[in-house]
Amino acid sequence: MNMNVITVIREEFKTITHSYAILLVLMGGIFVYGLLYNYMYAPNVVRKVPVVVVDHSRSELSRRYxxxxxxxxxxxVTATAADYTEAREMMKTGRAAGILYLPDDFEDRVSRGEQSVFVMYETTITFLYYLSIEEASAGSMLALNEGYRPEMLVFLPQQAAPKLASAQPITVVGTILYNPTEGYGTYLIPAVLIVIIFQILMMLIGTISGGERHSGTIVRYAGNPMKLSFGQMANVVIGKTFTYSMLYVVFTLFLLGLLPLAFGLPDLGSHLHIIMLMIPFLMATSFFGLTASLFFTDSEMPPLMIPFFSVGLLFLSGISYPMELMPWYWQLAHYLIPAAPATMAYVKLTSMGASMGEIGHEYITLWVQCAVYFVAACWVYRYNIRKAIKGKTRVTMVAKNASASCS
Structure with missing residues (x-):
């Protein structure tokens, strides 16, 4: 007797609710992971990060810097330390988040026309401290260079000095589109939320599918093992996808509804448009995960392997690096993985206030992925079931032969 969709849904819910490992992946991944990312970047823009200075140069140039x-x-700059050891103790006790070290020859090297060196240490307790200190130290050094650059003409070749002296400075005035505060959280977190949904759903599907193949329980979807029809496999894929989608309706409300409200993330998009985007995204991710179950042979590998692709998924989305500058094979990967177009579409909706027409390219891509991966998932599940049946039959025959030998 073939398993219908209702039976598959009931079996899948039973599998999820009776496994502590799966529940830990869901609860820890969605709630802890989502809250942790937002908490780390909650200040969004930090000001006046405390820095202690170790000035061994004690020169006019070092004091100006x-x-x-x-x-x-x-x-x-909150304090000046006598040496690096004292400054490090201040950093350990939390009185400073960074250390500026200026060596003895800081000014001497500039006077000789050489490149001077300074060292900046930053804490990574909060990533925004690291970003702020880097921006401030680099900006200060550029401002210092402007004052000393004319004096450096004497160290240039004779033919290059007139060209540099006659060059007119260029004033660049710019405004960051869609992120006027230059906040790192408002830039990063909307993209990360979609990646979290994708990764945790992939881990859930991989854990269940790998466990089914490892234990052999996947054969319960076989019905008549001599005739595994496409319709029978479609019932299995639809039932599993419906289960995952219903669970992730709640998780999506938490990640994309509550967290942006609680942490002040960009929320320019229509809620209806976000729901319309999530429908093909969750379906495409489910079908993609079921297709990828071809490579999941146990329940331990997916939670260990999938989190390492976070940075790669952000890169493929086109948020951190323009799609137009990517090689063709990375652009192809963008269209193969549901998280990439969904991330770009979500950022356009929430951070840029785009309409459905303006995310039409990504929206159509997700629906095409739904169709392709649905067929692929049905084929993969039929292949996995047949392989499990053959393995079970082989084990049974070996056991019978062993029993015959003993008798």
């Missing part, structure tokens, strides 16, 4: 650094909005 220290004043420029203190004048930046990102950093505040």
């Amino acid at each position: 220290t004043r420029l650094l203190d004048a930046t909005p990102q950093v505040g």
Whole structure:
């Protein structure tokens, strides 16, 4: 007797609710992972990060650089330490988030026309501290260079000096589109939320599918093992996808509804448009995960392997690197993985206030993925069931032969 969709849904819910490992992946991945990312970038933009200075140069140039650094909005120079050991103790006790080290020859190297060196240490307790200190130290050094660059003409070749002296400076004035505060959280977190949904759903599907293949329980979907029809496999795939989608309706409300409200993330898009985007995204991800179950032979591998692709998924989405500059094979990967177009579409909706027409390219891509991966998932499940049946038959025959030998 073939399993219908209702039976598959009931069996899948039973599998999820009776496995502590699967529940841990779901609860920990969605709630802890989502809250942790938002908490780490909750300040979004930090100001006056405390920095201690170790100035071994004690020169006019070093003091000028220290004043420029203190004048930046990102950093505040709170103290001057006698040596690096003292500064490190201040950093360990939380009185400073960074250390600026200026060596003895800081000014001497500039006077000789050489490149001077300074060292900046930053804490990574909060990633935004690291970003702010890097921006402030680099900006201060560029401002310091502007004052000393004319004096460096004497060290240039004779034919290059007139060209540099006659060059007119260029003033660049820009405004960051869709992120005027230059906040790292408002830039990163909307994209990360979609990646979290994709990764946790993939881990859920991989854990269940790998466990079924490892234990041999996947054969319960066989019905008549001599005739595994496409319709029978379609019932299995539809039932499993319906189960995952119903679970992720709740998780999506938490990640894309509650967290942006609680942490002040961009929310320019229509809620209806976000729901319309999530429908093909969850379906495509489910079908993609069931297709990828071809490579999941146990329940332990997916939770260990899938999280390592976070940075790669952000890269493929086109958020951190323009799609137009990617090689053709990375652009192809963008269209093969549901998280990539969904991330771009979600950022367009929430951060840029785009309409459905303006995310039409990504939206159509997700629906095409639904169709392709649905057929692929049916084929993969039929292949996995047949392989499990053959393995079970082989084990049974070996056991019978062993029993005959003993008798």
